[in-house]
Amino acid sequence: MHKQRFLQLALHAKALRFGEFTLKSGRLSPYFFNAGRFDSGALLAGLAACYADAVDAAAVAGSIGDFDLLFGPAYKGIPLATALACEYARRDRDLPVAFNRKEAKDHGEGGTLIGAPLDGRRVLIVDDVITAGTAIREALALIRDGGGIPAGIVVALDRQEVLNEDDDGRRSAAQAVAEETGVPVIAVANLHDLLDFAGENADLVGHRDQLLAYRARYGTAATTD
Incomplete structure (x- = not known):
């Protein structure tokens, strides 16, 4: 149920919108997701509960390994x-948190990392989406440099679209990161879930054909088979 709860919450927060949107890649998308619109305590709490349910389900399924620290790449x-740490505390699991600066600080405590020490910790990276994978790869390098062990990556939405149309494997950014780094990537919801959600929602069903056409053109090999 966390997938539908997340998509409904994203719609309510206007984090998920339908129409015509030009993405950074230049593609014309029939939908747009912006996690920055989860901009209140109630919205963030609801979102964190969806993340926690997705992570717990993946852990039970064996999709990700054990973790004992949460890492948030700057900025989102x-x-x-x-x-997510607050949500786990509410569930009686107290997890340390760390994050990075975009630029290293050369005064005070200095350095790039803030929060709990990473050394020897199994780290779950928490982010909104994986677009090109650059920020995630930088975070993985920081974690390893700090002595941490990347255990998994969780994002809110996996668009399940090819990063590069010339890629014969038709891999998404999330698939490319997982394959190249060996770190599993899970999502609270993905394009397949969004299609199901739109098909069951009378207000959104009119957008389903555009979503299907977009998936047919840009979807990964797994989504277009």
Whole structure:
């Protein structure tokens, strides 16, 4: 149920919108997701509960390994990891949190990392989406440099679209990161879930054909088979 709860919450927060949107890649998308619209305590709390349910389900299924620290890549990952830590505390699991600066600080405590020490910890990275994978790869390098062990990556939405149309394997950014780094990536929901959600919602069913056409053109090999 966390998938539908998340998509409904995203719709309510206007984090998920339908129409015509030009993405950074230049593609014209029939939908757009912006986690920055989860901009209140109640919305963040609801989102964190969805993240926690998705992570717990993946752990039970064996999709990700054990973890004992949450890491939020700057910038959007910082409030997401913090909110998830608060949700786990509510569930009687107290997890340390760490995050990074975009630029190293050369005064005070200095350095790039803030929060709990990473050394020897199994780290779950918490972010909104994986677009090109650059920020996630940088976070993985920081974690390893700090002595941490990446255990998994969780994002809110996996668009399940090809990163590069010339890629014969038709891999998404999330698939490319998982394959190249060996770190599993899970999502609270993905494009397949969004299609199911739109098909069951009378207000959104009119957008389903555009979603299907977009998936047929840009979807990964797994979504277009």
